[in-house]
Amino acid sequence: MKLHFYFDSENNRHKSFELPGSRPHYNPDRPGQVEHIFLDLALDIPNRTCQGTCSIRLAPVRSAIDRLTLDAVNLNIQSVQVDGSPQDFDCDEEQLHIKLATPTQVGKQIEIAIAYTAQKPQRGIYFIGPDKHYPHKPVQVWTQGEDEDSRFWFPCFDYPGQLATSEIRVRVPKPLIAISNGELIHTEDVGEDKIYHWLQKEVHPTYLMTLAVGDFAEIQDTWNSKPVTYYVEKGREEEARLTMGKTPRMIEFFSEKFGYPYPFPKYAQVCVDDFIFGGMENTSTTLLTDRCLIDERASLDNRGSESLVAHELAHQWFGDLVVIKHWSHAWIKEGMATYSEVLWTENEYGLEDAAYYRLNEARNYFIEDSSRYRRPIVTHVYREAIELYDRHLYEKGACVYHTIRAELGDELFFRAIHTFVQDNAHKTVETVDLLRAIEKTTGRNLLFLFDQYVYRGGHPDYKVAYSWDGDSKLAKVTVTQTQAKEGNNGSDSELFDLKIPIAFGYTQENKFKEFKTFTVRVHEREQTFYFPLEEKPQFVSFDVGNHYLKTVSLEYAVAELKAQLQFDPDPISRIYAAETLAKKGGLEAVKALSDALEKDAFWGIRAEVAKQLAEVKLDQAGEALVHGLNDENPLVRRAVVEALAKIKTAESYDAVKHLLEKGDASYYVESSAARTIGGMVASPILKDKEDEAIALLSRILREKAGWNEVVRIGAIAGLCQLKTSPVALNLILEYTYPGIPQALRLAAIRALGAVSTGQTPNNVDWIIEQLQELSRETFFLTQVAVVTALGQMETAKAIPVLNSLGSTTPDGRVRRIAEEAVQKVQQVAGTDQSVKQLREELDQLKKSNQELMSRLESLEAKSKSS
Secondary structure: OEOOOOOOOOOOOOOEOOOOOOEEOOOOOOOEEEEEEEEEEEEEOOOOEEEEEEEEEEEEOOOOOOEEEEEOOOOEEEEEEEOOEEOEEEEOOOEEEEEOOOOOOOOOOEEEEEEEEEEOOOOOEEEEOOOOOOOOOOOEEEEOOOOOOHHHOOOEOOOOOOOEEEEEEEEEEOOOEEEEOOEEEEEEEEOOEEEEEEEEEEEEOHHHOOEEEEOEEEEEEEEOOEEEEEEEEOOOHHHHHHHHOOHHHHHHHHHHHOOOOOOOOOEEEEEEOOOOOOEEOOOOEEEEEHHHOOOOOHHHOOOHHHHHHHHHHHOOOEOOOEEEOOHHHOHHHHHHHHHHHHHHHHHHHOHHHHHHHHHHHHHHHHHHHHHOOEOOOOOOEEOOHHHHOOOHHHHHHHHHHHHHHHHHOHHHHHHHHHHHHHHHOOEEEOHHHHHHHHHHHHOOOOHHHHHHHOOOOOOOEEEEEEEEEOOOOEEEEEEEEOOOOOOOOOOOOOOOOEEEEEEEEEEEOOEEEEEEEEEEEEOOOEEEEEEEOOOOOOEEEEOOOOOOOOEEEEEOOHHHHHHHHHHOOOHHHHHHHHHHHHHHOOHHHHHHHHHHHHHOOOHHHHHHHHHHHOOOOOHHHHHHHHHHOOOOOHHHHHHHHHHHOOOOOHHHHHHHHHHHHHOOOOHHHHHHHHHHHHHHHOOHHHHHHHHHHHHHHHHHHHHOOOHHHHHHHHHHHHHOOOOOOHHHHHHHHHOOOOOOOHHHHHHHHHHHHHHHOOOOHHHHHHHHHHHHHHOOOOOHHHHHHHHHHHHOOOOOOHHHHHHHHHHHOOOHHHHHHHHHHHHHHHHHHHHHHHHHHHHHHHHHHHHHHHHHHHHHHHHHHHHHHO
8 A cells, every 4th residue: 555652762852653542452362264255245335325234254263162252343233144144233333243043163263144224324435426516526345454444344354463365246236347356257138237256366454355347448468468457437447558568578577576476366457536545555456546547747857656566566465465464574575675666667768776775765764864754664652553654664764774784785685585575475474484484495583683674763964074184194084873862882772883884986088996895894973984094085985875764964075065966876875975965065166066056867866966956045046956857857857846936036936936837847837837836936035026926827727637637736835835915815815625637726725834833813713614624524535634734824713623633534544644733833932922921021021121211210219300
């Protein structure tokens, strides 16, 4: 799935992952092995009702069990039979309790048949259709089981440790079709309805059982004679081919990488409306958001959809073939699916693109670690399992897989992955099983690495200083682990113990020539290393290849940084050099960065250099950026436009305005330009351009619908930076009403929070009222947008709305981010209140002082007159 206890209490610089109510979670006791689940259903789509029978074949694990408890949330249970005989039962809002008339016997299977109805379920199964605001919305029904939502649409033992084959027979109105797991074994016309019968012969957990119903176009493809099918709304067939057309090649690639041919009889991808995630890897039948479907113009610089397709496909091995035993080990599948995006990028676009992709995954994790919370990747202490689905699980998990790859080398790493998949196919696993596969295959015990990166939170933050002693021909490198407190040299809870390669780079005839590489053990807070070299190197590369998850702060001279930016073969090292040069500033740094923006062959470096140029407050930096608007790569042009947002001059404004007026081949470049224009005129320097910019953004909102509303979303993002403008506020509000295309409406709702911070008190109250009204909507993405907006506000009046939404939402993700938003607002509003109080006290002191001065002057005047 792609989307967001134990805690290192010694490191109080980070917030705790645990919130009140967190507790240890374990899989329940197992009464037996579920061998097969058969759902025989009929859908009443207008009334949002699913009804039928759930049959479960159970092989008891022990005798004398006389009571079974199944998960069944708000299901109307009509009857329960075991082997054809009625059974007594009772149910609450969460579970179904069956009292067995005949206790179980080991070796004797039982067949449980539960007749039930799910009417207007809150989760698990979603009924989509047109309404007065969205009359053209398609009629669809789809399910979403992860983490524990299958219990909302059928009674089951709803945890990943139970694996069973499954079968779904469903009656739907024509012309709708139904897609599910496994193979379609039978269809039958029944008047105006049609029955679809699907059978999944391979075992899988309940959260991977799925059903998708709609009037879909069906695009057929194949891999090794197996059907590969794309289902999309009719009229979007070409977008389906653009988005998912590489799937057969991906199946071939992952079959080779994971050492196991694609294990299921077909692979279907179904694009559905209003999907609450990016995608969900149901066994053999992935569901994707229809927002991933790209058109020809979006395909210029949108690799996100391709990565999403790769991510969900990789899950067919990691998650579906090899199943996690408990949610606490979800990083095994989510980390690998995310790392598979890197692997596919490496295969399709090259090593530099893959390295840059991986760097950005690490950055996403760093943001969460520093600003949200720090946690171990593996923890079983939480409130709801969905809380684990965050950047630690996905992006950090991916970086850990890469670190394992670097530690073992490519050959041994992929052999270990093959062993892990082959040994655990159609079984459940925990993290220790990955360690065992590595040791079995390679003889290496990597528990030391897992202890540092998986079982505890954090990562190393290195400061690296370099100097050269020409007399002794010694290179001196001092490495400090700044995440560890000073004087805490022996604390294992903060220090990392890793073997890091340090290389000294040499050039010849203005080209990279070679590295002299040394591997050192870095395990103390501060260590100094001396390296004898025949001649002075041109640059130093710390952690050659940048395979370890870490942050790095370089303390090198400008000459070494310039050489590294120009010659280091690794793009991540070149980016570190660019960042450090920008911090040093000066004309020499601007010249080096400008040259890289113009000449570096890799687009990722040019994009990063653009960002860094904006940090150097010199006119020459702005000039270089304006020139960069002509870059052939739209990803670079986008980065340049975003960088120009910080160069608030008449020249930079004119350049971005010109781009926005004439347009760009890329939707994203235009979107970034719209956002940048708003940020520029919010500055006092360009305040006189505000009306002109608002008129331009208003025109974009009227005229540029485009793919997925990307350009108009950029215009909303530009307007929300005009925090003191009532005109900007009114424009944003126009796009928050039902009937506005969903992606644009959600962006406008989020923007209300940002624009609120400079508005008048009356306008702030108005925004609160609008968000309060919007918070009553039940759609998950709307609730997230409302919480995001409220969390950006600087008034305590946002807190009651957040508390109300957090207490009424059925979704654990919304509940958590609402609680986090309350803490954020309390901090900001509390600070404002403190400042206000201090100002009032100061004003009172001034007033008292003036009164004293007046009295003193009066007394002096009286004394003189007497």
